Amino acid sequence: MIPCETLLSYDRLALFGFGVFETLLVTEAGPLFVDLHWQRMNQGADFLGLELPDKKEWLNQVQGFIEQTTSSLPWALRVTLSGGAPLANLPSTLLFHKRLVPYTPAQYAQGIRLHLLPSPRNEQSPLVSIKSANYLENILAKEAARLHGADEGVWLNTKGYVAEGTMSNLFFIRDDKLFTPSLASGCLAGTRRQLVLGLARSLQIPTYEDLYPLSDLLKSDEIFMTNALMGIMPVRQIDDIPLPTVEKSVIKVLDLAYQQLLKSD
Numbered sequence: 001m002i003p004c005e006t007l008l009s010y011d012r013l014a015l016f017g018f019g020v021f022e023t024l025l026v027t028e029a030g031p032l033f034v035d036l037h038w039q040r041m042n043q044g045a046d047f048l049g050l051e052l053p054d055k056k057e058w059l060n061q062v063q064g065f066i067e068q069t070t071s072s073l074p075w076a077l078r079v080t081l082s083g084g085a086p087l088a089n090l091p092s093t094l095l096f097h098k099r100l101v102p103y104t105p106a107q108y109a110q111g112i113r114l115h116l117l118p119s120p121r122n123e124q125s126p127l128v129s130i131k132s133a134n135y136l137e138n139i140l141a142k143e144a145a146r147l148h149g150a151d152e153g154v155w156l157n158t159k160g161y162v163a164e165g166t167m168s169n170l171f172f173i174r175d176d177k178l179f180t181p182s183l184a185s186g187c188l189a190g191t192r193r194q195l196v197l198g199l200a201r202s203l204q205i206p207t208y209e210d211l212y213p214l215s216d217l218l219k220s221d222e223i224f225m226t227n228a229l230m231g232i233m234p235v236r237q238i239d240d241i242p243l244p245t246v247e248k249s250v251i252k253v254l255d256l257a258y259q260q261l262l263k264s265d
Contacts, residue, residue, distance in 0.1 A: 011090060012083030017134030019092075020044035021080040023228050025101070026066060027073055032265050034059055036191040037079070037228075044130035045081055050092045052081055058094075065096040076101055076229055080133060103230050107151065111236030111243075112225070114165070115150035116214070117141050121164065123157040123186025131188060141166040152225060154217075154238070157186045161211040168227040169193040172212075172220035173250045179216070182209040192226035199257045205250065222251050232258050 012018035022037040031037075038055045045052040052058065062079060076099045084092040119141070127134065145153030145166065154170060155163040164170055164187035171180045171193075178200045181187050200207045217223065223235035223243060232255045237243055 007082060007093065007095065008085070008090060010085050010088060011093065012085060013080070013093075013133055014082075016083070017132070017136070018048065018083030019050070019081050019133035020048065020131055021078055021133050022131060024062070024077045024079065025228050026075050026077050026098075027262070029263075029265060031062055031066065031077060032262065033191055033195070033228075034062065036194065040131060040189065040191065041079070041081060044132070045092075047126075047130050048083065050081055050083065052092075053094070061094055062096075069098055071098055074101055075099070082133075101229050103233065107233065111234040112151035113149065114223075114225075114235055114238045115145040115148040115153045116239055117144060117153040117155050117166075119155075120158045121155035121186045123159070123163065123184065125186070128186045128188065129183075138166045148239070150239070155186075156214060159211075160213060161185050162214060162217050163187050165225050165227075168225040168230065168233070170217075171196065171224050171226065172217055173222040174216075174220050176248075176250060177206040177208065178250065178254075179208045179210070179212060181212060185211055190226060191228055192231065195261065196226055196232065196254060196258065199254055199261065203253065203257060205254075221246050222249060224251050224254075231255070231262075 007014050020041055022041050024031040024037055038058055042052050078097045080095040082093045082095060084090045141153045152168060153166045157163045162170060162181050163185045164181065169180065169187055169190040171178060180193065183189055197207055218241060221244065225233045225235060232251065234251050235243060
């Protein structure tokens with residue numbers, strides 16, 4: 001398997017979006033939390049019947065691409081495993097692409113606006129358990145949120161429970177307790193979701209994973225979103241509903257612990 005930046009036209013990634021991907025944050029310390037990203041990509045590859053290099057070889061290829069890349073830090077590295085073309089004896093291919101981190105200091109300072117998406121997330125779809133390269137539904141939902149003046153969209157699932165953002169996991173806080181939709185809601189098992197849950201427990205913040213109706217979210221004291229690039233992103237309002245101002249921010253406590261974790265990775 002040779003990493004490259006081009007794709008043959010009959011690869012199933014090009015034809016059907018058949019593949020999995022990970023987005024890594026690259027900082028002065030290098031690519032962050034590579035173990036978590038490799039583990040999730042490996043699980044997705046197994047699910048699709050694809051062959052992924054072992055962790056050592058995968059990391060060598062990631063590091064090789066980073067060493068050949070000149071870009072101001074931090075930046076985003078997308079690693080994609082293509083579906084190949086078994087009938088043509090074309091193996092899966094690792095592809096590497098870089099891009100800018102899209103989030104701004106103003107968003108972290110003020111919080112972002114969410115848009116409640118009208119279409120549901122199908123929690124029964126097999127794709128919700130992997131980070132599939134078939135990403136059109138997410139892109140369309142993100143664009144719908146943008147057209148409503150929001151920075152991110154939020155899905156409910158087919159049963160009306162809160163699921164996730166179009167490109168992020170969702171957390172909310174009430175009475176100094178942390179809540180996040182369980183994987184049964186149809187949300188992706190995000191790398192930062194996993195880290196935040198671990199941090200909260202280490203800080204002795206009561207933590208709950210369950211199925212939550214929209215009313216629970218709207219009664220929150222604080223809301224934040226997570227993904228590999230944004231880290232912990234506070235939310236200021238959902239559509240036209242502003243969130244209250246809190247004196248003691250649990251988000252700030254978690255973010256301080258998260259920033260310390262970044263330095264130690």
